Amino acid sequence: MDKDKKMMVFYLFLAALSSPVVTEEWKASVIKELEALVTSCVVVPCSFSHPGGPLPTSRLRGIWHLKTGRNQLVYYEDQTRILENFRGRTKLLGHLGLSNCTLEITKVRDHDNGPFCFRIELAKSTDPSTSNKFSFVEDCVDLRMLPEPPKPTLSHSETATEGRPFTITCSVTHTCPSHAPRLKWSRADPDAVHEVHKKSRFGFWEAESILTITAEEKDDHTDITCTAEFNGDSKSSALMTLYVKRSANYNHIIIATVVAIGTAVIFAGFCIFMVKRYKKRMSRPSRR
Numbered sequence: 001m002d003k004d005k006k007m008m009v010f011y012l013f014l015a016a017l018s019s020p021v022v023t024e025e026w027k028a029s030v031i032k033e034l035e036a037l038v039t040s041c042v043v044v045p046c047s048f049s050h051p052g053g054p055l056p057t058s059r060l061r062g063i064w065h066l067k068t069g070r071n072q073l074v075y076y077e078d079q080t081r082i083l084e085n086f087r088g089r090t091k092l093l094g095h096l097g098l099s100n101c102t103l104e105i106t107k108v109r110d111h112d113n114g115p116f117c118f119r120i121e122l123a124k125s126t127d128p129s130t131s132n133k134f135s136f137v138e139d140c141v142d143l144r145m146l147p148e149p150p151k152p153t154l155s156h157s158e159t160a161t162e163g164r165p166f167t168i169t170c171s172v173t174h175t176c177p178s179h180a181p182r183l184k185w186s187r188a189d190p191d192a193v194h195e196v197h198k199k200s201r202f203g204f205w206e207a208e209s210i211l212t213i214t215a216e217e218k219d220d221h222t223d224i225t226c227t228a229e230f231n232g233d234s235k236s237s238a239l240m241t242l243y244v245k246r247s248a249n250y251n252h253i254i255i256a257t258v259v260a261i262g263t264a265v266i267f268a269g270f271c272i273f274m275v276k277r278y279k280k281r282m283s284r285p286s287r288r
Contacts, residue, residue, distance in 0.1 A: 025051070026048065026049070026050045026051070026120070026134040026136075027048060027049045027050075027136070027139075028046065028047070028048040028101070028118050028136035028139045029046065029047045029048070029049075029139065030044065030045075030046045030117075030118060030136070030139045030140065030141050031044065031045055031046075031141055031202055031203040032140075032141060032142065033141065033142045033143075033144060034141055034142075034143055034144070034175055034203045035143070035144050035146055035175050035204075036105070036108045036112065036113075036143040036144065036145055036146065036175060037108060037146045037149055037150075037174070037175070037176075037230060037232070037234060038108050038109065038110050038145055038146060038147050038232075038234075039107065039108060039232035039233065039234055040108055040149070040174075040176055040179070040230045040231045040232040040234055041104060041105060041106040041107070041108060041176040041178065041179050041231050041232070042104070042105050042108055042143065042175050042176055043093065043102060043103070043104050043175060043176050043177055043178055043203075044102065044103040044104075044105070044116065044141050044203070045102050045202065045203050046094070046100070046101040046102050046103060046118055047094075047099050047100055047101065047102075048099050048101055048118070048120065048136070049099060050099075050122075050134075054097065055096075055097060055122065056097055057095055057096050057097035058123075059122060059123045060096040060097065060120060060121070060122060060123075061077065061096075061120065061121040061122075061123070062075070062092050062096050062101050062118070062119075062120055063075065063076050063118070063119040063120065063121065064076075064090065064103050064116050064117070064118055064119070065116070065117055065119060066083075066114070066115070066116065066117070067114070067115040067116070067117050067137060067140050070119065070135060073086075074086045074090055074103075074105075074116055075090040075091065075092065075103060085109075086105075086112075089105055089106050089107050090103060090104065090105050090106075091103075091104050092104075093178060096120070101118050101120070103116070103118075104176075104178055106179075106231075107232065108143075108145075108232070110145050110147065112143060112145070113142065113143045113144070113145055114140065114141055114142050114143050115140040115141060115142045116140060116141050116143075117135065117136060117137050117139070117140040117141075118135075118136050118139070118140075119133065119134065119135040119136065120133070120134050121133050121134075122134070148234075148236070149181075149228065149230050149234040149235065149236040150172055150173060150174070150228075150236065151172070151228075151236045151237070151238055152170050152171060152172040152183065152226050152227075152228045152236065152237070152238045153170070153171050153172070153238065154168060154169070154170055154226060154238045154239075154240045155168070155169045155171075156168045156169070156240075159243055159244075159245050160215035160219070160242055160243065160244045160245065161215060161244070161245045161246075162215055162216060162217055162244050162245065162246050163214065163215070163216075164214065164215065165212055165213070165214055166212070166213055166214070166215045166242075167210060167211070167212045168210075168211045168213075168224065168226075168240070169208060169209070169210050169211075170183050170185070170208070170209045170210075170211070170226035170228075170238065171206055171207065171208040171209075172206070172207055172228045172236075173200055173204055173205070173206050174204075174205055174206075174207060174230065175203060175204055175205065176205075176230075176231060177197070177199075177205045179231035180197050180205065180207050181207050181228045181229060181230045181231070182207075182228070182229045183195065183207055183208075183209035183226060183227070183228055183229075184226070184227045184229065185209070185211050185224065185225070185226055185227075186223070186224055186225040186226075186227075187213075187224060188211055188213075189213075192211060192212045192213060193209055193210065193211055193212075194209070194210040194212075195207070195208065195209050195210075196208040196209075196210070207228070209226065211224075211226075215242070215244045216244070217244060217246065219242050219244050220242070220243060220244040221241060221242070221243065222241070222242050223239055223240070223241055223242070224239070224240055224241075224242055225237050225238070225239045226238050226239075
């Protein structure tokens with residue numbers, strides 16, 4: 001009996017060690033709410049975790065569906081099974097083998113609000129025709145539809161000064177990094193524009209264009225416009241009026257001083273000439 005008890009304790013010990021792996025669950029990380037511009041596109045960031053080691057993409061099948069029904073497919077590798085409204089407009093941007101289930105929806109329509117949920121199928125290595133299925137209906141995304149594109153924001157550090165470089169930054173937030181908006185200036189030398197695309201916060205991105213110009217006197221009180229062109233032909237603009245401060249100019253003082261000095265020299269020379277001439281006349285002997 002002592003031997004049986006020891007064996008039982010040993011097996012319980014092994015079970016305790018292995019329980020974290022056995023009880024580990026499939027989990028998905030999906031943004032809860034995201035803005036989507038109508039006629040443009042939207043990228044829904046998604047990742048998942050699973051027990052065990054890495055799995056090959058060939059054994060994984062990703063599915064996106066409406067929360068109202070698992071058979072209402074938004075994305076599936078077999079296009080014929082997708083809801084007609086979404087056919088040709090959805091695809092996975094990530095690799096399932098890298099635990100990336102990011103979804104892209106193009107040509108967004110005003111009723112594409114979701115919620116959308118991710119589901120994964122794992123084909124068994126012994127029988128690829130069978131699979132385990134995991135649905136993440138507690139981690140779905142709602143889309144907040146934007147009928148009009150967001151306007152860009154213009155910022156600059158200080159007032160422009162004539163003859164000096166002046167920098168203006170135009171930025172706009174979006175949710176489609178796969179087709180980022182293009183920023184265009186009403187006046188710009190292509191060499192004077194620097195573009196940056198960066199992540200703003202989870203699910204949101206920022207396109208930024210930096211314009212550098214050398215301000216001139218003729219630029220004072222002129223308008224500069226930055227236009228954001230979104231995927232799907234949506235546009236929005238922001239405008240600012242440029243005020244140019246004239247650089248310090250001492251030419252008028254220098255010219256006036258030179259003229260005054262020149263006049264004084266000429267006058268002094270004339271006076272000296274007249275004095276000498278007078279003295280010379282006075283020194284001549286008078287004729288009787």
